Amino acid sequence: MKKLWAAISLDLRRTLRNRQFIFFTLIMPVGFYILYSRMYSSSAQFQGTSWDAYFMVSMAAFGATGVLLNTTGTRVARERMTGWPLYLATTPLTATRYVIAKILVAQVTALASIVIVFVTGMLFNHVQIAWDSWGILVMEVWLGAIPFAAWGLVLAYLMGQSAINYGVTIVYLAGSFLAGLWTPLKFLPSALQHFGKLLPAYQEAAMAWGSLAHRVFDWAHPLTLLGYTIVFGGIARWLFVHQQRLGND
């Protein structure tokens, strides 16, 4: 536990020191939220809730997705190129602990990202939700983002340092758009709507959108996300073990 904590502590400090990372994953979603929510009337209703609340959830999911993909994808891929995980393999920190530390740091940072967007919604757009509902929304968006940690690892182990940025950007931006985080799915062509509903970012946000509209909890969302986590996690684990055998990590 002491070793894992040491890895988490070092990684968290490094993450918070990375201004570029902070801007793109913590500040940018807030900026987009403020900008887009001002484009419509604050009283506009959408899908059984206010547009401000709906889009707040969209941007919280967008931010959390970005944090996880960048931390487990971009950062792990870059570190692999530098030989840092190879060095750590010669220390008592096992490779598994290294990956667990990365995922935990990503989850903590993602939680911060979600809370920042929600606090912005509360303070700037006066989104009003019962206190216990805030907690549920945070947990839905936060836990719903877990597949992206595994997806990021798959990209990190598949792609080199030069290609990882493209991989993460495509999954992050295109995935978010097609999942309806920027433009609600009902405004997209019907084929894209069907495709978008299959994406994990949609499943993540849809859980929270449902809670906002006081709809009955749809277990299909968490089960789909669990399926994504198992599939991506399995692929990431296979790639990870394969790389270890080759002596690359």
Place this chain on the structure above:
Amino acid sequence: MESVFSLECHALTFRYGRAAALDGVTFGCTQGESVALLGPNGAGKTTLIKLCLGLLTPTQGTVTVLGQDPKVAARNGIIGTMLQHTHLPGDATVAELLRFQQALYEHPLPMADVVETAGISEILTKRTDRLSGGQIRRVEFAMAIAGNPAVLFLDEPTEGMDLATRQEFWHRLDILKNYGTTVLFASHDLTETDRYSDRILLLSQGHKVAFDQPEQLKRSLGLPRIRFRLQIPLTVEDLSERLRCQVILESEGYVAVTPHVDETLRRIVALPQQAYHFALEDSGLDEVFSHLTAMGGDRHEEIMGRN
């Protein structure tokens, strides 16, 4: 029976596809011993170090560190490492990295000792992406020793260091050796290897071509050299013919490289060009290195016999 070796390799072989990067290498290092890995590029030095660290799995043969599989030894905190091409995380400070490293080991060295031994007190608060090449190597050395490991593996440890830092580095490594730390280091620097290793493991094309003390290697294989000057100069070709041995022209005179010192000396003295300023030298490690790596493994095993 418990092994007397801190590090022991037996018939160690590693193949990348069909090509053998390391082929049947056997040797052992005792506690507190410093062994230099020497060999031309592609000789298998880095592969050997990676096998000893458990980063590669042998195709054949075994390697143990204090009697343990290298992966287990790494997990147990027995190993300290300076790899050749590790880039420390640039967004971490030196102190953060050292604290992290210490937390990974059960019985780390006190921070003050690590800082003093590696000579990094003035850069503790700096981020590693703002350090010079020599400073980074010192930080990597500090990390290698922070866990108080029993065996140190150093791949080209002084690469990028200036002369003063190098001397300081070897001095500090000597202190660790005196406390019983076993050191295996790869180097291209023959002077450092000669001066700071107890034994040299010479590799060529994946084969062990020699494993002995530097002095012993020089004595066994190097040819003595006779330095001299001439009142009336001769060409190297002419001189080689007259002395019947290899002659090299250097800035301070001629060097005759010969296995028959007495006979060659007599011929030099008999030269009408009046030789003077004689000096007899043993061969250098550079000569041994060239000779052995050119000869190849099998032939040398016959000559050395006792490895």
